[in-house]
Amino acid sequence: MSSIGSGYDLSASQFSPDGRVFQVEYANKAVEASGTVVALRCKDGIAFAVEKIITSRLYESGSNKRIHNVDKHIGMAVAGLLADARQLLTVARDEAKQYKHDYGVSIPVKYLADRLAMYMHAYTLYGFVRPFGCFILLAAYESDGPQLYGVEPSGVTYAYHGIAVGKAQQTAKTEIEKLKLSELKLEDGINEAAKIIYQVHDEVKDRMFELELSWVGQVNDGKHERVPAQIFAKAESFAKASLEEADDDDDEM
């Protein structure tokens, strides 16, 4: 599956003979190697669930979070190189701050996604910098409903109903497609997202992981935040229970 760039992959300022920019494709590989992120746009809000893989028991739990806030109303979840994502978070916060300063109202998430995409794209044009190795998901609940945007390392941005990014993105996408997102309520969406993360988590390759859950929607008036403790506990037990069910089904067979 991995193609050899054979000389045309040394810098982002070069095209290959068949019109590809290999550096950008390699950046996508960095995204695919990170823990899975699942985002669901439900009827009345958006749920983020992140599989934060822990490589050592010595790390303090809760360090290196992968879900952040950009202004009160926009949530950002990242997949890929965390250090790159940190810089993009700073850029996004600056954009939001500048917009509020210039125009007096909070930045619309579509506009923020476009600005972030322009910024990420700029790093795919030159030979002396490398593209960002992360996929950014932005979520907000605005006056015309919930909005979910994803920005790729190439600088392309799409609006999504549901998306999974990272190690298990293919499997997770299949699970997401089984859901009826337009009818799903946010409380159920949180449970479903947690369940998908537990289902696609690879016990063999990555032993320990921490689940991160956040939501933004009608339930919290459009202010993005991590889910409250009881909701988190409920979602986790729902996810674990459905895993056991699946195990039982396997046993019967």
Next chain:
Amino acid sequence: MDVLNPMTYDAEEDQLRDRTKYSQMDKHLIPVEFQQQPVSTGTTIVAVEYDGGVIIGADTRTSSGTFVMNRFTDKLTQLTDRIFCLRSGSAADTQAIAQVVTYQLDFLSAEMNEPPLVRIAANCVRRMIYQYRDDFLAGMIVAGWDKKLGGQVYSCPLGGLLVRQPVTLGGSGSTYIWGYLDNNYRPNMTQQECYDFVLKGITLAITRDGSSGGCARIAIINKDGVERIDVLGNDLPKVFDL
């Protein structure tokens, strides 16, 4: 002028220079002739929100001292498709602000791919007035319709304040009709009632304020568009003349 540091710039003193000159005969400062007076839109401006849009109105007099420079001015300046601003104060200052803000909103609406919110337009106006508060003499009202909040009226007076109000007045003529507003404005008036309220207000102000006069220009802004009505002098509602 600060005697100990005479080279500092003082906006007040600078404006005083515009309006006065030293008379050799009387040996003190006297007002300058009207030809050299700065042009001001003496003005009465009115804006009111109703369910579904806004109705805005202004008089049509631009004066330079006692000389009426333009008796059919258009003080209702369009910023975007559905957002207008009403100008009072220095004609030059308010025109400059309106031009800059029109450009800013045009650029923003191209970036966002949708018409700008009224609140954003009001903020752009307010920021300019605040930034140059020592130099500008501009009291503006920004009013219009957008998809998110419907009809809105924002007041951006002299120092650089921004406040949304259901009804507001501005300009030198407004002082004579605050009582009329207090007595006659009620929330949730119909479009016709708001129109009559605005027209009567402007007429009353024109009758008493020397810097306001001419005709009344009114605009009705809602989701369907902008309707402009010019009520000429002899068609203004009758006020009892002593």
